[in-house]
Amino acid sequence: MRSVVLKGGPPVHPYVYSKRLHRVPKSVESGEVVALETREGRACGYGFFHRQSLIAVRVLSYDPKVVPDEAWLRGRVRDAASLRTDVLKLGEVTNAWRALHAEGDGVSGLVVDRYGDVGVASLFSLGWYRRWDELERVLAEELGLARVIARADTRTVTQEGFEPPAAKCDAIEIHEHGVRFRVDPAAGHKTG
Numbered sequence: 413m414r415s416v417v418l419k420g421g422p423p424v425h426p427y428v429y430s431k432r433l434h435r436v437p438k439s440v441e442s443g444e445v446v447a448l449e450t451r452e453g454r455a456c457g458y459g460f461f462h463r464q465s466l467i468a469v470r471v472l473s474y475d476p477k478v479v480p481d482e483a484w485l486r487g488r489v490r491d492a493a494s495l496r497t498d499v500l501k502l503g504e505v506t507n508a509w510r511a512l513h514a515e516g517d518g519v520s521g522l523v524v525d526r527y528g529d530v531g532v533a534s535l536f537s538l539g540w541y542r543r544w545d546e547l548e549r550v551l552a553e554e555l556g557l558a559r560v561i562a563r564a565d566t567r568t569v570t571q572e573g574f575e576p577p578a579a580k581c582d583a584i585e586i587h588e589h590g591v592r593f594r595v596d597p598a599a600g601h602k603t604g
Contacts, residue, residue, distance in 0.1 A: 413458075413479075414440050415447040416469060422456035423448065426520040428469035436461070436468075442573070443538035445472070445480055460521065460539025465571060470520035470537050482546055485519075489554040492517040506588035508595070511555055524551060527584050529558040532597045536564070541574040561597050 417435040418428065434451055446461045448469065455476030459469040472480040492512050496502045502509045511531065512524040521537030531551050535541050541562075548560045562576035569575055581598040 413445065413447050415449050416440065416461060417449055417451055418456070419451065421450060422454070423459075423469070423471050423474065426471045426515040427467045428459065428471060430466055430468040433468055436463070443542040445539065447476070460537050462538055462572065464573070470539065472518070472520060482550065485547070485550050486554055488512075488518050489550060492519075493555055506586070508586040508588065508593075511551075522547075524555075524560075526555065526557070527586050527595050527597055529556070530581065530584055530597050531555060531557040531560040532563055533560055534563050534565075535574075535576060536568050536572070538572040538574050541572070541576065544577075563598075 414437050416433060419432050419434045440446060440461055440463070442462045442464060444461050445458055446469065447455060448457045448459060448471070449455050457471055457474040457476060458480050459471040461469055473484065478484060489512065496509055496511065508525070508527045510523065511526040512519055512522055514520055514523050514536070521535070522540050523534040523536070525532045533547065533551065540547060544562060551557060551560045559581070561579040561581060563579070564574070564576045579598040581596070583594045583596045586593050586595055
């Protein structure tokens with residue numbers, strides 16, 4: 413794994429802006445996971461790199477011993493699911509909720525909403541798009557989803573340089589506190 417050297421100390425925010433970069437090897441591709449280190453050579457985490465974005469790195473791990481691989485992703489998804497089902501007990505009042513909330517759940521650039529057994533993943537990073545097959549599989553397995561759809565808004569598509577796979581899905585009926593709603597995961601506003 414290639415390293416990106418930062419100006420100043422380790423990151424304290426999930427966004428590392430381009431002006432904080434000290435040295436980036438020319439061979440590092442946008443969307444790639446990179447190791448982060450200080451100018452003094454101190455390892456300080458990992459993140460998705462993007463050469464053309466003002467947010468040059470989306471930090472995924474602040475611990476140089478915790479590599480954001482598939483096991484890491486499964487752990488983040490499990491922790492988020494446990495909070496919503498075991499602690500907040502959302503499943504008792506609804507079958508639709510935000511399953512992953514980007515930086516709040518330690519998955520910078522990724523938002524996942526659950527509508528019954530369908531998940532809608534809003535990708536805000538080329539890195540997540542490049543890992544789509546893995547992400548789709550992990551979300552389906554860990555959240556018990558029958559289907560996962562990728563979405564990205566026009567601004568993200570332009571800035572990050574990817575187009576998510578086209579998705580077709582019939583409208584889904586969800587419920588919350590006894591009230592029923594119809595949601596269109598493939599074409600509705602944001603994630604449905």
